[in-house]
Amino acid sequence: MIKNEANARHLREANKAFKAIKSEKPMTDxxxxxxxxxxxxxxxxxxxxxxxxxxKDAAK
Incomplete structure (x- = not known):
């Protein structure tokens, strides 16, 4: 049970780290x-x- 919880926690952390960046709308022309x-x-x-x-520097 503890091993599964640790794996799940690591998986969640990995998913957060590699979460897709919020994609912006492509720019129009x-x-x-x-x-x-x-x-x-x-x-x-x-x-x-x-x-x-x-x-101005040259004029001085």
């Missing part, structure tokens, strides 16, 4: 495009800010 636009806008903003900082 629209969502992919929106994400791509957002990432591009953030990249361009970072580049612009870096240029502004470097031009």
């Amino acid at each position: 629209y969502a992919k495009a929106q994400q791509s636009i957002q990432e591009n806008r953030e990249r361009l903003k970072a580049e612009r800010l870096a240029r502004e900082v470097s031009s």
Whole structure:
């Protein structure tokens, strides 16, 4: 009895450890495009800010 309970406990722990990750809905084409636009806008903003900082440093 104890051996079966231990096996069951180990099996439950193993199932928890290897439990499938909650799957997210696949992205639609629209969502992919929106994400791509957002990432591009953030990249361009970072580049612009870096240029502004470097031009201020060069002006000093």
